Amino acid sequence: MNVQAEHHDGVLVAKVEGRVDSSNSQDFERQLHEAFGDDAGAVVMDLGQLAYISSAGLRVVLLVAKTLGQRNVGISLCSLSGPVQSVFEISGFNRIIQIHENRTAALAAAGK
Amino acid sequence: MSASLTLRVPNRIEAFAGVTEAVETLGREEDWAPDVAYAVVLALEELATNVVRHGGSEEGASEIEIKVVSTDTEARVEVRDGGKPFDPFRDAPEPDTEAVLEDRKIGGLGVHLVRVLMDEACYRREGGRNHVTMVKRRS
Numbered sequence A: 001m002n003v004q005a006e007h008h009d010g011v012l013v014a015k016v017e018g019r020v021d022s023s024n025s026q027d028f029e030r031q032l033h034e035a036f037g038d039d040a041g042a043v044v045m046d047l048g049q050l051a052y053i054s055s056a057g058l059r060v061v062l063l064v065a066k067t068l069g070q071r072n073v074g075i076s077l078c079s080l081s082g083p084v085q086s087v088f089e090i091s092g093f094n095r096i097i098q099i100h101e102n103r104t105a106a107l108a109a110a111g112k
Numbered sequence B: 001m002s003a004s005l006t007l008r009v010p011n012r013i014e015a016f017a018g019v020t021e022a023v024e025t026l027g028r029e030e031d032w033a034p035d036v037a038y039a040v041v042l043a044l045e046e047l048a049t050n051v052v053r054h055g056g057s058e059e060g061a062s063e064i065e066i067k068v069v070s071t072d073t074e075a076r077v078e079v080r081d082g083g084k085p086f087d088p089f090r091d092a093p094e095p096d097t098e099a100v101l102e103d104r105k106i107g108g109l110g111v112h113l114v115r116v117l118m119d120e121a122c123y124r125r126e127g128g129r130n131h132v133t134m135v136k137r138r139s
Helices: A025-036 A055-070 A082-090 A103-111 B013-029 B034-054 B109-117
Strands: A002-008 A011-020 A042-053 A074-078 A098-100 B002-010 B063-071 B074-081 B120-126 B129-137
Touching (some): A002 A025, A011 A025, A042 A103, A042 B034, A055 A074, A055 B034, A055 B109, A074 A103, B013 B034, B034 B063, B034 B074
Parallel strands (some): A011 A042
Antiparallel strands (some): A002 A011, B002 B063, B120 B129
16 A cells, blocks of 8 residues: 655545555555655545555545544545445445546546 | 464464465465455454454464465355354444544454355354364365
8 A cells, every 4th residue: 555645736646556454454544644744735645546445544534534524624535436436435425526527627626 | 175274373453474374385386266366365364363363362372263265166264263153244333434524433344354255154162172263165
């Protein structure tokens, strides 16, 4: 698992690659906090290269969304596909976090 | 045609990387669809994690027995442990997937995912051990 941070006009994009499970979810949380820092105006998590996530990783996504929400930083997800998308939907995360089809759509919405 | 896999692993979170690898290899050999492989790996991870957290033994002190059987029609998963009686499908709290972000509880999602992703999931206590059987159909 790897988190890569990119900046696009004040929007921070965190690209998550690989697998997030109970054995590396703490590392996932640490890498996300490092990527987001304290000054991001809006955050997009690009999950296009995320091959697997279990409840341990969903817990981290929820924690991060809550923390950013308290700081009034918008967060959205993009590029989910296949079973990963199902897992987010079954968890009801599509009701509490904006999910966009691709990065372009997520950046357009975040920039507004 | 059928193939199976039996593993005994210590009740430690770190032990499951090997389980995931072995199950994915079986899935590739048996030509499972991606959603079948995902559901089986996730079900094993969530159940085994529950045993480690709620089984009542110190981490690494007991064993979890895992059996996966693949046939033309289904993938069947069995998880057995000698921990205290725990029926994940009855005793684990049901998460509120309708709650808004601020009210959403952290956790409780694992068993919910297993219930939805697997076609069958049942629990029995037998011979002083917990037995969980789960089935994912391949069609």
